[in-house]
């Protein structure tokens with residue numbers, strides 16, 4: 001089982017987060033931390049989460065947490081690797 005989060009902020013700066021869990025058979029549960037709204041979806045779980053946050057809580061500025069981080073870390077490591085490699089060549 002895998003959990004990711006979709007978060008956004010409303011006009012007052014309050015943060016709203018929905019958790020998306022993936023269970024067996026690709027059934028996903030979308031759960032709102034703010035109001036407890038819960039929904040079963042088969043596809044586009046993150047889009048459904050964003051829809052709920054926007055419609056019920058007026059939240060925007062979404063970003064998908066966790067999913068982008070490993071990629072960024074990999075990129076950062078690669079840049080460091082290049083810098084070190086360039087240093088050795090002198």
Ligand SMILES: [Zn+2]
Pocket residue numbers: 032033034035036037052056057
């Ligand atoms: Zn909600």
